[in-house]
Amino acid sequence: MPPLRRLLLGLIAVAALACSAPERPPNLLLILADDLGWNDVGWHGGPIRTPRLDALAEGGVRFERFYSQPLCSATRASLLTGRYPMRQGLQMGVIRPWASYGLPLGERTLAEELRERGYRTAILGKWHLGFANDALLPTRRGFDHHYGHYTGAIGYETHRFLGGLDWHRDERSVLEVGYTTSLIADGAIRWLAEGDRERPFFLFVSFNAPHTPLQAPAGSEEEYAHIADERRRTYAAMVTALDAATGRILDFIEEDGLLDDTLVVFASDNGGEPSAGADNSPLRGGKSRSYEGGVRVPAFIYWRGRLPAGGAITVPVQVADLFPTLVTLAGRPPDPMLELDGRDLWPLLTGEADHLHETLLLELTRGRAALREGAGPYKLVVKRLDGEAERLELYDLDADPYETRDLARERGEVAARLRARLRAYQEQAADARWTSDERPPGGFRIPGVWSPRGLRAANPP
Structure with missing residues (x-):
């Protein structure tokens, strides 16, 4: 193990020992x-002001990979189940508002696990895991409370998508005035x-x-x-505005005397979209691609008094890791x-391990795939997957973190091993449910309200 990594893990281990047996499970x-x-x-040195998130990142442990x-949709499915989306048929595209499917009902969610362990549970904001029928709604998947929207993108002031209202409180549509980021923070504080x-x-x-x-x-x-x-x-x-909303939630938790008993995790669902103003530099690529700029995201974990300020984890971890981490902290490991x-x-985090994964699966679709080593430096990107002209790209992320030099020919044995x-x-993947329906299919009527009832009313069987 490199000396710097050993030092970082050692510092974390000393401060985290007190966290091994809290009196009661932490708030999450x-x-x-x-x-x-x-x-x-x-x-990360960017020019956008995020002082509240910066303070949490610097006061906790940053995940640098x-x-x-x-x-x-794929990230949210993985987060809430601890499993790769290819096991659920959600590995391609996103779940469109007119889709007939969602997160499979056979999947056990993080909210269900935590509620079983005595937690009260809520999701504020975006769902994006399907709402074609009532059983797919967040309030049927382990969340006691939901306030927000079901689809992938809505107007921040209108709360509408393609003219249909998509703003709900516990399965009831609501007409409200306000900017969604602020309303989500308001709803969190109210709950x-x-x-x-x-x-x-x-x-x-x-x-x-x-x-x-x-x-x-x-x-x-x-500004x-x-x-x-x-x-x-x-x-x-x-x-x-997102940063300020986060700060308001944390301020309430602290004023309520609960911050020392609350573990905070922050991440993005994928990389930014450069055409929409985002900046992933110096990483390559962005949203919807498996180069680092699309899948390596800002993230940290914070627990005042339990985890050390200024810590950093530099080995690869993934969004699916949050499920077993939070469930285990809640009292017992998942089944x-x-x-x-x-x-x-x-x-x-406590220094008992120096890596978690042999490999991490970053993407697996009908035409593309990517995975990287969990303890080594190599990452494989595959284009035209299983086609006659399948192309392998291999990168050494330690020596070349910005993916500028393809080593697939030079280190063919490594590429073959990862392939x-x-x-x-x-061989383990379920068939992908997604079809290329970026626009509503022919004959589909936009509902007045995006909800199971609204879909049925606008498009009766």
């Missing part, structure tokens, strides 16, 4: 940004204030910011008037029958 606050770029947070999936303090909470704050449409709070772009590019200027204001792909992060591992994943 999970914050997910939507399409946030690698260089769009202050702790935290991997998502390339797109939204915390009204809850049973005798039970620990799991609060999943799933912001839709800074996903398109690019719409910032009124007057907020003035970034020096940015010439209009998209970048609006995007920057949206990120700063092995769940066959998770995620691994408990705690041994890494064989990828083939094993392919």
Whole structure:
């Protein structure tokens, strides 16, 4: 193990020992940004102001190689199940509002596991895991409370997608005035204030910011008037609004005397979209691609008094790891029958392990795939998967973190080894549910309200 990594893990281990047996399970606050770029947070040196997130990242442990999936629905499925989306048929595209499927009902969710362990549970904001029928709704998947939207993108002030209203509180549509980022924070604070303090909470704050449409709070772009590019200027204001909303939630938790008993995790669901104002530099690529800029995302874990300030984990971890980590902290490990792909992060945080994975599957679609080593430097990107002109790209991420030099020919034995591992994943994959229906299919009528009832009313069987 390199000396610097050993030192970082050792410092974390000393401070984390006190966390091994808390008096009761911690409160869990999970914050997910939507399409946030690698260089769009202050702790990575970016120019956008994120002071509240910076303070948490610097006061906790940063994950410098935290991997998502390339797109939204796939990451959310992996986060909430601890399993790769290819096992659920969700490895391609996103779940469209007119899709007849969602997160399979046979999957056990993080919220269900935590509720079984005595937690009260809520999701505030974006769902994006299907709502074709009532059984797919978040309030039927382990969450006691949901406030937010079901689809992938809505107007920040109108709360509508293609004209249909998509703003709900516990399965009831609501007409409200306000900017969604602020409303989500308001809803989180309201739920915390009204809850049973005798039970620990799991609060999943799933912001839709800074996903398109690019719409910032009124007057907020003035802070970034020096940015010439209009998209970048609006995007920057949206990120700063997300930062402020996060700060309001944390302020309430602290004022309520609960911050020392609350573990906070922050991540983005995938890399930023450069065409929508995001900046993933110096990483290559962006959203929807498996180069580092699309799947290596800003992330940290914070627990005041339990985890050391200024820590950093530099070995690869992934969004699926959050499921077993949080479930185990809640009192007992998940059932092995769940066959998770995620691994408990705690041994890494306490220095008991120096890596968790042999390989991490970053993408597996009908035409593309990518995986990287969990303890070694190599990453394989496959294009035209299983086609006659299949192309392998191999990168040494230690020597070449920005993926500028393809080593597939030079180190063919490494590429072949990783391709064989990828083939094993392919054999385990379910058929992808996605079809190329980026627009509503012919004859589909946009509902007045995006909900199971609204879909049935607009499109009767």
